Amino acid sequence: MGARVTMRDVAQAVGMSPMTVSRALRDDRTVNDKTRARVRQVADDLGYVYDSTAQAFRTQKSGFVAVTLPSVNNANFAETFRALTNGLGEAGLQLLLGSTNYRVEREEELVRQLLTRNPEALVLTGGHHTEETRKLVQARDLPVIEMWDLPEDPLGHVVGFSNSDAMAHIVEHLVATGRRKLAFVGASEGADMRGAVRRAGVVAAAQAHDLPEVAMIDAGPAPVSMRHGAAVIEAMGKDIAQYDALVCVSDPVAFGCLNSVQRIGLRVPEDLAITGFGHFEVAKVSNPRITTVNVQAEDIGRQVVELLQGIFDDEIDTPARIDVGSALVVGETS
Amino acid sequence: MGARVTMRDVAQAVGMSPMTVSRALRDDRTVNDKTRARVRQVADDLGYVYDSTAQAFRTQKSGFVAVTLPSVNNANFAETFRALTNGLGEAGLQLLLGSTNYRVEREEELVRQLLTRNPEALVLTGGHHTEETRKLVQARDLPVIEMWDLPEDPLGHVVGFSNSDAMAHIVEHLVATGRRKLAFVGASEGADMRGAVRRAGVVAAAQAHDLPEVAMIDAGPAPVSMRHGAAVIEAMGKDIAQYDALVCVSDPVAFGCLNSVQRIGLRVPEDLAITGFGHFEVAKVSNPRITTVNVQAEDIGRQVVELLQGIFDDEIDTPARIDVGSALVVGETS
DNA sequence: CGGTATCATGTTATCGATAACAATTCGGCG
DNA sequence: CGCCGAATTGTTATCGATAACATGATACCG
Incomplete structure (x- = not known):
């Protein structure tokens, strides 16, 4: 239980270079099938666990999408969050969530923290932010999506309603x-x-x-x-x-x-x-x-996912502005 | 814009070594007050943003606590999550959240993913897990807390009720x-x-x-x-x-x-x-x-935070088992 | 004024995975 | 049998921050 098992250890065990292990685990088709199988087996036996931190550091891609919500204790926001988690999870992305507690100052603090994690995109709820938040975000070449609103002066992309x-x-x-x-x-x-x-x-x-x-x-x-x-x-x-x-x-x-x-x-x-x-x-x-x-909370989440996929695939050049609309539902109290 | 600003850039701008910059930004008291102020100023001017990924990599401490919840779309779990976020946030820790959708197989998958991020602790909801999840967790020298339950054969610490x-x-x-x-x-x-x-x-x-x-x-x-x-x-x-x-x-x-x-x-x-x-x-x-x-969802969160603080401060040696209890609340439907 | 303790800064090596390039092996073909 | 291209594996350098150790500057003492 002492030192952690790294690719180097696995490499040593199979008598190959760490590079081959890296390739084998990543399913690179340039490695021989038998080699890959052996590497996988040995990695498993040794209890090897991949280190995403090292990967994120080396490749400069964190695999994170940062999201701020006013609160997670709200069925609508939770629903959007769920849709985001599921959709982005399929793309191998992990959500980094922060709750603003409905305060823009708290949002600023959060954004500052979240940015240090090097997220690949930033999803903010609402269109109201502090000046500092706007600066922080814009100083960075990072896809930004504001959701749940249709701000007049958006930071980037928008998925919301009025x-x-x-x-x-x-x-x-x-x-x-x-x-x-x-x-x-x-x-x-x-x-x-x-x-x-x-x-x-x-x-x-x-x-x-x-x-x-x-x-x-x-x-x-x-x-x-x-x-x-x-x-x-x-x-x-x-x-x-x-x-x-x-x-x-x-x-x-x-x-x-x-x-x-x-x-x-x-x-x-x-x-x-x-x-x-x-x-x-x-x-x-x-x-x-x-x-x-x-207000179709789930739909907002889905649209954000779709938009992000487009952005990551370089298919989107100009800021999108998606109005998901809202519909009156007449009940029995009026 | 172009390349990101690193400590090296800041160091160059103030005419000092990156080490001094590192120390200045971390509030190490060995740096001269005037130097620190200058470094801070320049860092700000250059729009420097700290890179937590590099830190996590170098120090082998991610600053993450991984949490699995059945769903975030449940006021009680959301409340526990809020208490965790707030409490751990004060300690400079960030939550990594995963939703199991009430399925242990999904939990296993999540735990596997979360562990690659090198979390400093793992908080699981409930006491039922797959065999593989148990192995994964126990192979790792990592504080584990099961909450919202009082399992008979716990993985580590427990904060819950029957x-x-x-x-x-x-x-x-x-x-x-x-x-x-x-x-x-x-x-x-x-x-x-x-x-x-x-x-x-x-x-x-x-x-x-x-x-x-x-x-x-x-x-x-x-x-x-x-x-x-x-x-x-x-x-x-x-x-x-x-x-x-x-x-x-x-x-x-x-x-x-x-x-x-x-x-x-x-x-x-x-x-x-x-x-x-x-x-x-x-x-x-x-x-x-x-x-x-x-069932005092918030209390569960608070107790987990307290427990984790104790663990990080090395004050806890044996697995804790905290029963937060539950109380009947008689309403008008019975 | 010399020597030592204290303060302030610098140097080097390192965390683990992987891109880019280099080297080796192998099969097939003339 | 020797040569070529494809398949497979290896080498080196690197991402940014920081621990550990080294060095230089300053103050303080008898």
């Missing part, structure tokens, strides 16, 4: 079904840009439809989830009845609101409509089903 | 509240050992209490979630009324069942009790709240 368009669909649907007094339930103003964009999208759409000013219900600092939605409504009590629609920043928040509203004794959707965002499983299963927007 | 004990608590609670005709809702028999252990725990506890045989309701292949729970109950229709308690493999499944049961027109808990597992957010927010077991 958060504000999606919210506009929700508002239009509510207006069409006779709702006018909207309240937006989301995180406090702060670091989470995705939430802020959604809020702005609702406000803009409301104005476009001549609705009264949209009330803002603050469910606390990002990330907000079921319990925050539930708690903020519970705290408001019957006051919530002054609105006729709650537009929530996400499905989990909507679900929390829904349950609190029902506990208070109001009927959904008769007294109050509730909408979510993201097409989470809970929206489809809950009773009543929650009206939401499907 | 799934069967947890299920026994559920059954005892149901018996104490007068239920006798139990049905277990979970994944098909197959690869998912965690689900199998929970099922066995229910069966054993039921026998211990002289209950009639526990019915098995198959919600499909692992992983099963809300929609699977909902679908299987919907398919059964009123047949479900023959039981007086549904013991579900997880909270999301329980939530799916709950909603389908209600849609069918049965009352929970009057006609049918429902229990979950894992203390997911949905259990606490749903209406009625779901009776479940709190």
